[in-house]
Amino acid sequence: MYVSDMHTHSIASGHGTSDTIAKMAKTAKAHRMRLLGITDHGPATMGSAKEAYFKSLTMAPRWRCGVEILYGIELNILNQNGKVDLPQEILSRLDYAVASMHSQNLIHGDICQNTTGYLNVMKNPKVKILGHIDTPSFPADIEELVGCAPKHHVLIELNEASLAPGGIRTPNPEGSVRIVLAAKKYHTPLLLSSDSHGAAHVGDFTYCIKLLRALEFPEQLIINNQTEHLKSFLKEAL
Numbered sequence: 001m002y003v004s005d006m007h008t009h010s011i012a013s014g015h016g017t018s019d020t021i022a023k024m025a026k027t028a029k030a031h032r033m034r035l036l037g038i039t040d041h042g043p044a045t046m047g048s049a050k051e052a053y054f055k056s057l058t059m060a061p062r063w064r065c066g067v068e069i070l071y072g073i074e075l076n077i078l079n080q081n082g083k084v085d086l087p088q089e090i091l092s093r094l095d096y097a098v099a100s101m102h103s104q105n106l107i108h109g110d111i112c113q114n115t116t117g118y119l120n121v122m123k124n125p126k127v128k129i130l131g132h133i134d135t136p137s138f139p140a141d142i143e144e145l146v147g148c149a150p151k152h153h154v155l156i157e158l159n160e161a162s163l164a165p166g167g168i169r170t171p172n173p174e175g176s177v178r179i180v181l182a183a184k185k186y187h188t189p190l191l192l193s194s195d196s197h198g199a200a201h202v203g204d205f206t207y208c209i210k211l212l213r214a215l216e217f218p219e220q221l222i223i224n225n226q227t228e229h230l231k232s233f234l235k236e237a238l
């Protein structure tokens, strides 16, 4: 059982199928989780929250239903230079950011271009997690990213929605396998993320766990249960 999930979406992501933060916290509590990260899509995602929402999160309750909440964002990487869709001034008030590539607002590049985009966004001091680097439409040099993430103070996630059938993305076990093998090779910690849109999959890492076991990934490199360390890592000002 893992007690934290740092990449989740509330109703503010605007997909129409999600839940309130309160309902997600209730689900986290029911799963006996301790730490929940709310990372709604940045303003460049169609229908997602505007800048004012992310500004207001600084005043949102830190605890709900006995679960500690961190407030972040899933930024859209907008170009290879690592440009993102929230002004740094607002971003700096949030606890942390996930940075990801999405077809809606980034032209598909080749492996070299996509890898450059990830490497550049890692230089942003608020970016603490790279989201779903296994996305097939944005092929990247996974081994290089996993190998150099620690020196940029960035975590690589293993995304449940990249593996679960019927999820928000086409299952891509190949990319996830590459992430796990590279992390094992470089002793890079991995963060399990549900990428749940709403409460339904909060804390659900079923397919991630199956894969990690099959590839004999060391338990001590899974960071989700090291909650104090995880919290300070994400909130650390660089």
Ligand SMILES: [Zn+2]
Residues within 6 Å of the ligand: 074, 100, 102, 131, 132
């Ligand atoms: Zn995403």
Ligand SMILES: [Zn+2]
Residues within 6 Å of the ligand: 007, 008, 009, 074, 131, 195
């Ligand atoms: Zn997401």
